[in-house]
Amino acid sequence: MDLSAFPRVALGSWPTPLDDAPRLTAALGGAPVLLKRDDVNGLGAGGNKLRKLEFLLGRALEDGADTIITFGALQTNHGRQTAAACAKLGLRCELVLTARVPMSGDSYEHSGNIVLDHMFGANVHVCADADETAAVYEKVNHAKAATLPIGGSNGLGTLGYVAAAAELLGQLGERGIDNATLVVPDGSGATAAGIALGTELLGWPGEVRAVSVSHTAADALQTLEILTTDAAGLLGEPAPRLAHVTVTDDTVGPGYGVPTPEMWDVLKLFAETEGVLLDPVYTGKAAVKLREIAATSEVPVVFLHTGGLPGFYGYAPEAVARFGSA
Numbered sequence: 001m002d003l004s005a006f007p008r009v010a011l012g013s014w015p016t017p018l019d020d021a022p023r024l025t026a027a028l029g030g031a032p033v034l035l036k037r038d039d040v041n042g043l044g045a046g047g048n049k050l051r052k053l054e055f056l057l058g059r060a061l062e063d064g065a066d067t068i069i070t071f072g073a074l075q076t077n078h079g080r081q082t083a084a085a086c087a088k089l090g091l092r093c094e095l096v097l098t099a100r101v102p103m104s105g106d107s108y109e110h111s112g113n114i115v116l117d118h119m120f121g122a123n124v125h126v127c128a129d130a131d132e133t134a135a136v137y138e139k140v141n142h143a144k145a146a147t148l149p150i151g152g153s154n155g156l157g158t159l160g161y162v163a164a165a166a167e168l169l170g171q172l173g174e175r176g177i178d179n180a181t182l183v184v185p186d187g188s189g190a191t192a193a194g195i196a197l198g199t200e201l202l203g204w205p206g207e208v209r210a211v212s213v214s215h216t217a218a219d220a221l222q223t224l225e226i227l228t229t230d231a232a233g234l235l236g237e238p239a240p241r242l243a244h245v246t247v248t249d250d251t252v253g254p255g256y257g258v259p260t261p262e263m264w265d266v267l268k269l270f271a272e273t274e275g276v277l278l279d280p281v282y283t284g285k286a287a288v289k290l291r292e293i294a295a296t297s298e299v300p301v302v303f304l305h306t307g308g309l310p311g312f313y314g315y316a317p318e319a320v321a322r323f324g325s326a
């Protein structure tokens, strides 16, 4: 597995910590839980997109791009990290956003990630529908612009999490852990795809549990198959079997970005046992599944913390109502 042939820019601080979580483990009453802290990797408040962006922007720069265009929901973490990376690299950043979540109000529409997008100097275009998105895209696109997919999820972006899988398995090996279940939040797909492909290529005997926060399990699995096949192709490898991967969708609740009571409970649990903050859209819903998996697992369980804290502030009124403000 040689990633050195791919152009790459340095954006994050690697390796990210792999932390024990003894008080969370005790509270869950099952297998030891470890936290892989991809939420604390440095640039622009951090998160999982930096690993993908190292490859995506590496290619864009090599192709001579001076502008990056990408898409997402209003509170996209991918957009915020892309904006931060563009600021660092001196690239123009166009964020073409749509309201995909049935949430509104000042916090959701103007705070959280969006205010940070502006601070990083991105041009933020909020579109009402697909037609407006297409029209804005046509306007901002030009010969020296590189377009990144939603969530940075394509074969090339997936390589970021193939690299992460190697990093994580190395850290587990140093602790003498040769089998574990890896729990990964799954949205646009490349994070889980990279972990799934990397662990398979490295012959890891453990399971990967991809926890969908938006799509049905069947759709998420299909995306996983496409992304892993594309990324494997880039590496000159055949499509993986993915026999060690399970995708679930039963913690999504009413929909993408719509809070559930279990999600708030688990945010509080992580905060009060480990001082670790999750987000309501991705890591919170994935951690609801982690709680269930850890309770019955016979091997250690690693939770991939993919970041997203700025999005929490988009949900400030709900958080205040639930946890109090004074």
Ligand SMILES: Cc1ncc(COP(=O)(O)O)c(C=O)c1O
Pocket (backbone or CB within 6 Å): 047, 048, 076, 077, 078, 151, 153, 185, 186, 187, 188, 189, 190, 191, 192, 279, 282, 283, 306, 307, 308, 309
């Ligand atoms: C905080 C956070 N966690 C997890 C994910 C899901 O990662 P992926 O889109 O690679 O499936 C995202 C994607 O937007 C995210 O922002």
